[in-house]
Amino acid sequence: MRPERLVDAVLFDTFGTVVDWRSGIAQAVAEFSSAVDPDEFALAWRGRYQPSMAPVRSGEREFVDLDVLHRENLEATAAELGLPLDTAEPSDVDRLNRAWHRLPAWPDSVPGLTELKRHFIIGPLSNGHTALLTNMAKHAGLPWDVILGSDLLGTYKPDPRAYLGAAEILRLPPERVMLCAAHNTDLEAAQQAGLRTAFIPRPTEYGPTQRQDLHATGPWDVIAQDIVDLSVQLPQHVPG
Structure with a gap:
């Protein structure tokens, strides 16, 4: 038996x-801009991952998916490290945010x-x-x-x-x-x-x-x- x-x-x-995720995100950042260190940016972007989910887990915030959280975290990380998002094509920023899909x-x-x-x-x-x-x-x-x-x-x-x-x-x-x-x-x-x-x-x-x-x-x-x-x-x- x-x-x-x-x-x-x-x-x-x-x-x-x-x-x-680290090499994938770093590659996407490097393709988007040469203004920042891609490895540093990937780690900093990922560093906001768990804190951004905490309000959802606690019930302080209604559920939103990772595309929303990743975009918020991308904008915060870009502001912190000097990645120019406001001068880029919106479609290019969207593609960068969706690097987590690839x-x-x-x-x-x-x-x-x-x-x-x-x-x-x-x-x-x-x-x-x-x-x-x-x-x-x-x-x-x-x-x-x-x-x-x-x-x-x-x-x-x-x-x-x-x-x-x-x-x-x-x-x-x-x-x-x-x-x-x-x-x-x-x-x-x-x-x-x-x-x-x-x-x-x-x-x-x-x-x-x-x-x-x-x-x-x-x-x-x-x-x-x-x-x-x-x-x-x-x-x-x-x-x-």
């Missing part, structure tokens, strides 16, 4: 875990996801909205079975409603769903919500000076080197 699988669905944090996958992402897809339901559990994640999948060749955008869930991680809502949409109990992420805080919140967890490191997500999430810091169900390694390990895991 074949052993029961650990989970039925493996969902993925996307920015940083599946796609390399991010490159890490080299192991597509082969690892393709193998996992043979055994499990796979999809993003991301703060990106459905259109963003769909465009990203087309651009990077991500072979998702399902796309669970934050606009379907009406909130942002690490709100427990995001994790539980994803499981509910899939008609699965939380313990039959796994979140894979390169961020320990994301996994901690998923675990508290009852999901299974898998950690993979992305030690260059924030560049050569990265100091966080270099290794697993919690009792996660699986710790893998990358998504290909996860696709090797996971079919062998059974509930303990």
